[in-house]
Amino acid sequence: MTAENIVEVSGLRRVFTTKRSEVVAVDRLDLAVAPGEIFGFLGPNGAGKTTTLLILTTLLRPTTGTVKVAGIDVAAQPDRARRAIGVALQDAGLDPAATALELLTFQARLQGISGRAAKQRATELLEIVGLADAAQQRTRALSGGMRRRLDLASALVHRPTLLFLDEPTTGLDPASRRQVWAEVRRLNTEEGMTVFLTTQYLEEADELAHRVAIIDKGRLVASGSPDRLKAEVGTDVIHLEVSPEHAEKACEAVRELSDTREPGTDATGVSLYVSDGPSRIAETLRLLDRSSIPIGAITVSRPSLDDAFLLATGHRMEN
Numbered sequence: 030m031t032a033e034n035i036v037e038v039s040g041l042r043r044v045f046t047t048k049r050s051e052v053v054a055v056d057r058l059d060l061a062v063a064p065g066e067i068f069g070f071l072g073p074n075g076a077g078k079t080t081t082l083l084i085l086t087t088l089l090r091p092t093t094g095t096v097k098v099a100g101i102d103v104a105a106q107p108d109r110a111r112r113a114i115g116v117a118l119q120d121a122g123l124d125p126a127a128t129a130l131e132l133l134t135f136q137a138r139l140q141g142i143s144g145r146a147a148k149q150r151a152t153e154l155l156e157i158v159g160l161a162d163a164a165q166q167r168t169r170a171l172s173g174g175m176r177r178r179l180d181l182a183s184a185l186v187h188r189p190t191l192l193f194l195d196e197p198t199t200g201l202d203p204a205s206r207r208q209v210w211a212e213v214r215r216l217n218t219e220e221g222m223t224v225f226l227t228t229q230y231l232e233e234a235d236e237l238a239h240r241v242a243i244i245d246k247g248r249l250v251a252s253g254s255p256d257r258l259k260a261e262v263g264t265d266v267i268h269l270e271v272s273p274e275h276a277e278k279a280c281e282a283v284r285e286l287s288d289t290r291e292p293g294t295d296a297t298g299v300s301l302y303v304s305d306g307p308s309r310i311a312e313t314l315r316l317l318d319r320s321s322i323p324i325g326a327i328t329v330s331r332p333s334l335d336d337a338f339l340l341a342t343g344h345r346m347e348n
């Protein structure tokens with residue numbers, strides 16, 4: 030890690046102790062984000078994404094390890110760190126009776142901007158996130174995608190250069206999701222903002238992030254650009270839809286074909302990693318037939334981040 034990183038996480042560990050048990054939510058995590066990046070922090074439910082984000086944004090203390098944002102140690106100087114960053118959390122409470130303009134004006138006042146200037150900043154922010162036409166609408170009347178964009182605007186009041194977003198599109202329909210992505214991209218390219226976002230959507234990390242860190246059970250399992258992570262998987266993936274009771278036998282039958290990696294099994298069947306998928310299909314079918322293994326379907330695809338996840342963890346993120 031170098032001094033130029035805008036986010037630096039080193040040896041981060043967070044343990045939650047309850048009466049009955051101890052949960053290690055984040056374990057020996059190291060991360061580095063360069064200025065100007067959109068950084069995707071990807072993992073399944075319960076992987077430790079929100080815990081990490083809460084620590085990065087000063088809202089939770091680490092058990093051990095150090096975290097710096099914009100060069101500031103968040104444990105030593107939380108107030109300074111807070112001034113450097115913007116945060117949009119999941120389910121941020123929006124007052125349903127306030128209008129979009131009132132809400133942002135209130136946020137601006139909370140940041141110490143007075144009277145008329147607060148309203149002016151609120152108006153500017155509505156423009157920035159494409160909600161100028163919705164200024165007088167009550168937040169309860171806004172669509173899911175518009176509410177997320179209002180959350181984004183609230184995080185931008187004090188002109189941070191580093192923006193943290195916790196699962197910005199969870200629960201949104203595909204069209205609203207694309208609108209939020211477009212907004213995040215625009216903030217990154219036009220406003221020069223570095224964005225750190227958590228997500229459980231492979232497609233979101235793949236589409237939006239310049240670099241991705243994959244976390245599972247509190248640990249970092251892979252990191253790099255989506256293209257690099259996919260390239261590391263191998264060239265093509267042949268997926269055989271096989272019922273769970275036949276998966277092991279199918280895997281054994283075709284193991285020799287998997288020439289770039291060991292094959293993997295999961296609830297949906299068997300994945301083979303090969304350098305040239307289409308040319309191996311006939312042989313795959315012949316081997317399965319010889320072992321009398323019934324298959325539902327056979328597909329060939331380019332590797333996805335889900336395959337990268339499978340390779341790193343031995344199980345799929347999505348079923």
Ligand SMILES: Nc1ncnc2c1ncn2[C@@H]1O[C@H](COP(=O)(O)OP(=O)(O)OP(=O)(O)O)[C@@H](O)[C@H]1O
Nearest residue numbers: 045052054072073074075076077078079080081229
């Ligand atoms: N306050 C808490 N007390 C006890 N355990 C907690 C607490 N917060 C989180 N955990 C546990 O820590 C682990 C990581 O949770 P975390 O919310 O960080 O995961 P996540 O990746 O953000 O998941 P999600 O996508 O569901 O938000 C989980 O096992 C969770 O149950």
